[in-house]
Amino acid sequence: MEKALAYFYKIYPVTHPVTLDVINIISNAYIKIENFENARLPYEKLLQEYQKRNDQAEVASTLLKIGEIYYYTNLKQARSSIMKALKIFAETFEAGHEDIIKALMMLGEIDENIGNYPRAVNYYQKALGQILTSRQNTDAIVVYTYAKIGMILIKMDKLAEAKSYLEEGLALSENFPNIRLQFLYGLGKIYSFEKNYDAAFVIFREFLQRLEASGHKYCKSYANTLQAIAFNDLEQQKLNEALKHYCEALSIYEKLVSTSCREEKGLAYIRLGYCYEHIEEKDLKKAEQSYEKGFRILDKVNDTGLLEEALAAMIDFYNRTNQPKKRKIYKDKLVKLQTRD
Numbered sequence: 038m039e040k041a042l043a044y045f046y047k048i049y050p051v052t053h054p055v056t057l058d059v060i061n062i063i064s065n066a067y068i069k070i071e072n073f074e075n076a077r078l079p080y081e082k083l084l085q086e087y088q089k090r091n092d093q094a095e096v097a098s099t100l101l102k103i104g105e106i107y108y109y110t111n112l113k114q115a116r117s118s119i120m121k122a123l124k125i126f127a128e129t130f131e132a133g134h135e136d137i138i139k140a141l142m143m144l145g146e147i148d149e150n151i152g153n154y155p156r157a158v159n160y161y162q163k164a165l166g167q168i169l170t171s172r173q174n175t176d177a178i179v180v181y182t183y184a185k186i187g188m189i190l191i192k193m194d195k196l197a198e199a200k201s202y203l204e205e206g207l208a209l210s211e212n213f214p215n216i217r218l219q220f221l222y223g224l225g226k227i228y229s230f231e232k233n234y235d236a237a238f239v240i241f242r243e244f245l246q247r248l249e250a251s252g253h254k255y256c257k258s259y260a261n262t263l264q265a266i267a268f269n270d271l272e273q274q275k276l277n278e279a280l281k282h283y284c285e286a287l288s289i290y291e292k293l294v295s296t297s298c299r300e301e302k303g304l305a306y307i308r309l310g311y312c313y314e315h316i317e318e319k320d321l322k323k324a325e326q327s328y329e330k331g332f333r334i335l336d337k338v339n340d341t342g343l344l345e346e347a348l349a350a351m352i353d354f355y356n357r358t359n360q361p362k363k364r365k366i367y368k369d370k371l372v373k374l375q376t377r378d
Contacts, residue, residue, distance in 0.1 A: 038063050042079075051086045052095070068106065077106045097125035101140055108147065116147050133171030138164050138178070145185065154193050161186045180210045184219040191223055200227045218247060222258070225265060234269045241266050257298055260289035264305050271308065280312035299338050306331030307350050314354065321358060328354050332367075344374060 042059045049056050060079040067076035080103050087095040104118035123140040130137060145160035165182045172179060183206025190199035203223045210217040221244040228237035241262050248259050267282035283305050290302040310327035313320045328351055335347045348371040355364035 038066070051083060057083075064102075064106070068109070071109070073106055073110050077103055080106070093125050094129050097122040097129065098136065100125070101136065101143075104143065108143070112147050112151060116144065119143050119147075133167050138167045141167060142182070149185075149189060154189050158186055158189050158193070161189070177213055177216070180206055180213050180216050183209070184216050184223075188219060188223050191226065196227050196230060199223065203227070214247060214251070218244060218258075221247070222262070225262070229265060229269055232272070234273055237269055238266060255289055255292050257290075257293060257301070260286045260293070260298070261301055263289070264301060264308075267305075267308065271311070276312050276316045280309065280316060283309040283312060299334055300340065300343060303331045303334035303338065303343070303347065306334065307347055310354065311350070314357070324354065325358075341374065345371065348374065 045056045064076045080099055084099045100118045100122035104115045107115035119140050126137045141160050141164035145157045148157035168179055183202050187199045187203035203220050207220040210220055221240050225237050225240040244262055263282050263286035267279045270279035287305050290298050306327045310324045313324035332347045335343050348367050351367040
């Protein structure tokens, strides 16, 4: 293709449609083999040509493409290129133009990836405003943007605002099953936080049903949702239901690669131990086995907070069951953990 491009350059302008097609093919191939410098160079040459002609629309489109390529290697450069493109798009096109929307979505994604959530939300909200001026509310991009905003707002602990976006998006998402899963999971978390357990259960149940229907029952998301339902059961003192859901979650975690779900699996065993200890027909042997297995798993996780929680649960259990020697072992571990540098 590079040989072909060299011949085309001899007989066609750089901006000829045939030349542009070949440049696009070559650039995409370089991106796939992660040679991003060579992927970008043909567009740099195009940019110079469009700048000479003062073709602002094509200058902006090329800057956007260069920004897409920089996204893989240099987010600062990507942001700079896309910002320049957006300024030109805003001066050249009417509101709702697809290039304006694309630039805003890319800027939102860049800020989301670097953890600047307020700015990411701002760009996604601007994109949503642009989208709604030119599209039907049922378009996939509309639904996707509602999900993006809602899930980032959850990370920012702005749950009331997140709930508004997620509920509005959920109503539009019936024809987009993959995106709908995000709304369901996010709203389940929010309803749980609000202690609206019945609403959370309805949402989580649909989430599980959709995962099953798509053949994804044995996945981390399915197990995590079962554990979320179990925790809500615990909050309501429904210990037998909680025990059942923790067991179901653990049966899935055990089938997954252990390093992919240590935190979740460890916590599930700790809470399963609590259930065995406190159900009406308590089983202290199974409780102790579950507590200890959960601790062994969490002891391999580099998370001091989780390990402290596990140790506190062990200490409380051995205190309640009048086992001072074992209680001291875990008390000493906790002291050592809290006093280490």
